[in-house]
Amino acid sequence: MSDDQLVGEREGFAPWLLEPMRRNKDIYIKVTLAAVLINIFALTSSLFTMVVYDRVLPNNATSSLVALSIGFALIVIFDFILKMLRSYFVDVAGARIDREVGESVFDRLLNIRLDRKRGSTGALAGIVREQETLRDFFTSATLSAVVDVPFILLTMVVIAIIGGWLVLVPIVLVPLVILVGIVTQPAMERLATRAMSHALHKQSVLVETIGGLETVKTAGASPILTGRWLRSIEDNSDISLRQRLIANIGITASQSAQMVSFAAVVVVGVEMIANRTLTMGGLIACSILAGRAVAPLGTIAQLLSRITATRTAYRQLNHLMQGRPEGPDGDPLRLAKVAGKIEFRNVHFRYPGTPEKALENINFTINPGEHVALIGRVGSGKTTIAKLLLGLYEPEEGVILLDGTDIRQLDPVDLRRKIASVMQDTLLLSGSVRENIALGREEIDDPAMLEASELAGTHQFIGQIANGYDRRLADRGEGLSGGQRQSIVIARALAAKPPVLVFDEPSSGMDTQTENGLIERLDAELKERTFIVITHRTPFLRLTSRVILMDRGKVLMDGPRDAVLDKINPARVAKS
Template identity: 60%
Template sequence: MTDHHDRPHHDLIEHPRPRFAPWLVEPMLRNKGTYLKVALAAAMINIFGLITSLFTMTVYDRVVPNNAFSSLIALSIGLAIVVVFDFVLRVLRAYFTDLAGADIDHDIGGRVFRRLVAIRLDQKKGSTGALTGMMRELETLRDFFASATMTALVDVPFIVITLIFIAILGGAVVWVPLAAIPIVVGAGWLTRPALDRLSARAMSEGLTKQSVLVETVGALEMVKTSGASRLLGQRWTRANQQHSDSSTRQRLVSTIATTVAASANTLAYAGTVVVGVFLIADHQLTTGALVACSILSGRAVQPLATIAALLSRLSATRTAYKQIDAMMETGSEEPRGTALKPARFDGRIELRGVAFRYPGAAEKTFDGLDLVIPAGQRVALLGKVGSGKSTIARLILGLYQPQEGLVMIDGTDIRQYDPHAMRSLIGTALQESVLLSGSVRENITLGRPGVDDAEMLRVAELTGTHGFMGRIANGYDLVLADRGEGLSGGQRQSISLSRALAGRPQLLVFDEPTSAMDQTTEMQLIDRLQTELQGRTFVLITHRPALVRLVDRIIVVEAGKIVQDGPRDAVLQSLQRPRTAA
């Protein structure tokens, strides 16, 4: 198994599943009543089409020879009524189709987003760009189910009814549209494998383009300063050329099928006229019947032409479905059954016999790690880069699951907790202070009901955020750009710490919380946190010596093992002895 960063983007596209998944079928079944209305409207529209041909035949055969103008007026009034009903039904059909499509889009979009948020990080496939590109393919599904697809499927059975009608009116003329039907079906059938293959390739290459684009925009500052634009430009050009080539081939194959259908439609109409002329000369057909049959022959082939046009969309939709379904089948961190939703934590943490290996890693990060942090204790995890300190934090937060052993909070395996409920009770500030687009207020409160303006101001004063936000005119309503661009690293960390402390969580996990702060700001923060952290379980990961003033216990981690563990002052003295001796 390779690391997800090295995995090619087309790995997101899996082999087709034997049947449609519940996440797609259930919303469609719930809208079956709407689709029945669409089918009924489509059926009536097809019947009105037959009435139009009868009107034409009657005019040519009865009205014209006899100058029956009164009959023409009556027929015209009847046709006008039919046209009005036809207009209303077409509008209603479009409305109901869009209504069902919007409901399906809302339901499926919500399900897919929830699964994306709950995806297990050790099973995440593809880069960030590839995943965002995959989410964009939801539009392909929506467009397919909210388009004329359902209408086209309803129109197909009426081909038989139309052919029967042609046979009744024109006898042998029916063989002309019958001969055109296999041509249209054959063109669609023969081009389908190529369309499926090209759709999968075009989507894979589209994800590659999306990945390069997202990576470039997300690291634009680095791209400019390090001169990476040349490398990324080459990647973009290569991905763009490949995607353009596949898309062009896909459109060409699709055009062949639709053009064959259009040509068959024209030939069916012309062939009906040619055959009909001989039948009229033989006194087996009237002029009105010929005109009606020529109209109906076009209507008989037209649904198949629509189906041929939809085949290219069907291929893209199938590819999008397979890709999204593969993500929906990826392991979720949500527990099976009824998850526990604790109201609060005491804060006791225990890692018992934990073995863990990152996806694609050659060696285990931990093998049989044991660690107990009593409720209310403040602990610092120290060690060299890559020793496993941050991994312990990720395991406590449930971001990764151990291959062996247990990670427990308050004596319960965290896999039994609802992840959202569990993490809402833990104040977290990780190494990278990621802020969301939106206001500073939203970044601190995150829409949590228990965090009001008073609590926001309290934690902002505590972390020093108010020191720079209070001087700005629009203050906490300042709208941040993506990831908090425009703020310094220290300011982003202050806001991130405010977010972690808001709501007074009993359990706190901080990973390098002051790495971007200057020494004066850091010392002021430490002084304020001394009182704030009293009585809470606090897990601190740091390389900054000043921060250890906040803890009572120090655990030194080296190569995935605990090599020292004890009271803060005793461990610090033992760490300083080798330096003194040197």
């Protein structure tokens, strides 16, 4: 995406929100038509009162009163139906927009480039959660109130027809109320931005605490997190108090304007009645209409804080949506068949925000079906190589090729189907064991899942349980040992029979017997597949024929397994 395109998107309304609104324009047209009729019907109460006072009472016209009452009752019924329909249409449109926007936001979240990711996990989750603020705007009374505002002019026209110069009262008061709202908006905007920042920090503390609750308890981290949580609450409370105070200025101003409007119309109307330029019924009708002319502004003032919060949420989400997703700018390539040849050519890489390079001038080629081990000190760049190969980050310089094609041209999702991985963090999703292995992939049926489970050793402990593969796992697989979680993740990687496998410390949580059993089963399974293992455990080296020794982001040695192991000092190959 070019810079010009980005500027164009920033200047206009974001397409990820505008397009769903356009697709629901028919519903919003219905809402507008309903609003027109509702506001016209709202005039009938004042007109009804005027006719009763000016025509019915002086002439004791009971039959006319009955006819007027029947007509008024019919209008009330239609008004009720229209208001219900308007509310229904707004809710339907809001639900549709919420689904479409939610799908777009979640898709962008899944495709976010890790080198462009900013803030903590909790802060990012908080930004995505701001979609609810947009949904509340489109499904609440806010939209109805905005639609009602233009009809203030219609109300003033009716006042002018009935009461003549009495219309000057709302003409003076309405701009004053609007002016109060305009004056308070900059402060509301600043406070909404600060409130968002504090809310994201509070969300970050909460997610960090819940996600690592076990570690928080064992490490004794409760005091520091409690302090952060209380500071977040205090900051949020302070900002919320200021927001409510400023919002109350507009609300109170509109309420006072309604009282002044009613009283001023009565005072001026008395003089007009004395001069016989206005009837008693006209005065009552104008006083009712004057209050109605100011009333929508009261609703708007009450909802200004919500509108401000909506704009702030929109900006946060728009910043996320405008970020360049991972993958190529054009149509991505999808390789029909992968032999498994991997090449790193002059690859340099540094993590965002760090001055030191994590990888420097990395060059090696792994041929199809070759089994290679990456070993080295902690922080030597082994895991970084795996992340670059999986397309999680892009190299700063150089190129990474899969079967002769730069992986930056490939569809990232398709790439990770061809290169299955087991990373150090064994993340399991909430759901059943079956769901954690298959991950919704249609090509993985029960026989494929069972075969992968037997290879990974999962079947040894899951197959003995009555509801084994349907057992529901808690968040991150709590209740399972580290080795059991690793076993399920390995089964997940093996299930689709990918041509390339990347294992990063796959047996760090397993005992020696379980590890040896896994290695024996993998020995036959990995034939004719490209296999890369990052490990500090000697048994896993039996599966490899080549070793690459890393240190400080560089390749120190690369050659046949036994030759490299004979040359290096064992103490130098530290645990990673």
